[in-house]
Amino acid sequence: MHFVRVTGQRTALAVIALFAVSLITFWAVELLPGDAATRMLGREATPERVAHFQEQMNLDAPALQRYTNWITGFVQGDWGESLVQARPPTEGAPAGRINRSVTDIIVPRLTNTLELAALALIMYVPLSLVTGIVTAVYRDRAFAAGLSTLLILGCAVPDFVIAIFLLIIFAVALEWFPALSLVDQAETFGAQLRMMTLPAVTLTAAMTGFAVRQMQASLLSVLNSDYVQFATLKGLPRRRVMLLHALPNALGPALRATVINVVWLVGGVVLVEVVFTYPGIGLLLLDALRLLDTPVILASTMILAGVYVLCNLGADLVAAALNPRLRTG
């Protein structure tokens, strides 16, 4: 019962948080100087053309009304149309300017980003788990100390520096990987994977150091705990002590580190996409901000915020499920 109540509370909080994000984003864009009409038509546009554009796009309505329209549509799954991107001309379509729907724009970009994030996480989870365990268990050996030092270095170097170094070494000097990750133009899966490698490695490198240090610290404290000592002195095989007594109790903090990482990924992916020209949602958000394309900005922000909120929610629930103290109340 306790678990159900916690789940309900956290879910309600998540919805409130997302609503707040939409409000803040909308009004922040509203406060930015300029508008989509001037960005689209240029500074020399006649006032009539600007007025026509605004009327066409329903930009002449009061801000509050536009926000209300947007959010009622948004919750029903109608995310509106881009202010600037035109739909490619199709036969039988009515003449005049008809803009692409936000969903059409976002879905392929989001897919690209999710693929990149997934590849990074696939490398990250086993890497940080194994490295964390190895450095904690063999803490007295020289190689573990060396590995730890390397990881601190990895933590200290900003991700864009890692990205640029990877570009210089593997794309420019060695030419193993392309410098531009134009995955939409990749013809084979292999080619796409090659384009994704450098950005994914950058993300993994940036995340792993932090996670390993968390895993290492929490496992070390668990390994020194009374119950691990007792399990050892009960005469259990070492592997059983590690897997059933130490690890389950060390995973909580490591999981929190992973959540912080995934949350970081939401921002990190924007940066990495820009450096590698990777056509994901981060690059889309940046372009939309340049053009003040409010519906696209709002939709991308809501998706990024949604991932953030969902990760936190998921982590709370998994932590509760892992910890009998929280599960049984």
Added chain:
Amino acid sequence: MTGAAMAGAATDDAAVNGSTDGAEALVRVDDLTVDYRNDDEWVSVVKNVSFEIGRGETLGLAGESGCGKTTTALAMFGYHKPGSRVAGGRVTFDGRDLLGLSDRQMQPIRGARISLVPQNPASTLTPSMKVGRQVVETLESHGVSSGRDAMERTVELFGQVGLPEPAEIARRYPHQLSGGQQQRVVIAIAIACRPDLIVLDEPTTALDVTTQARLLDLLTHIKDESGMSALYVSHNLGVLEQICDRVAVMYAGELIEIAPTAELFNRPRHPYTRGLIAAVPRVEAEHAGTEKLRGLLRRDDLPDGCGFAPRCTYSRPECFTDSQRLDEIEPSHHVACWRVGDIEAGTP
């Protein structure tokens, strides 16, 4: 099948260390020295400690916090905490030197032939595992029983240690039990494989007085029934007087006196033991006020000679420079103090 079934193979070289009293001793500790790392140097926390535990005997190990009791107790498992090392000596159990064995070689002995009841039940049981499982895995790892049999045996053990509704308790997590119940679970684990030796490291200290008394009754009962040997570590002399056959007193890592319980309590010889016994609150206040302990054990300020000298009423300059030997001053009464004669005569 019990864990004791493997006992026979190891007894061949039992006679190698021809001990004077009780050649049949289950445990022999010879010159045990354990160091802890302190920054860059090693500091001895247990120094040249020697004693024996006979079969079926309960030996008490007394001393104040930090005197090396727990470290000595853990050495019975061939175990030393991370950051420490066994610098010398031997722990012979049933004829085998445990300190020479690897962790893997110790595994069938730990928990099956020598078992532990540690001090703090709240942190002894693994929080993520149901308590029943924690007993079952012990039985299974030592091949005592498995599957449903092991679960039945667990419930039986829980009944034996006085847990109410044992089948129900087995399905709970440690945090759902009281401190006393947790310690009963730990005791169930400790006796599960019918060990030859049970090491009790302050088993009741973390519990309230009523629970302490009940657990002490339980431990006495289990001991009487099973006939196993025990090493009972405690700072509480009152408890040791109740339950032990002999009591050894440690100070600053050294064994300073060891004697049969009645002898030690009636005629304590070492000034530290006398102070300790005088400090036990009693209804009949005959000792009260005669020989109070002064000061505190300070490990950073130990003399080369007798560790107790800075706090001792009888200390002479030689005490600070000459180390003491544990001498048998009466049959089975050993004391490490060269002024024992003067103390008896009452000359400070």
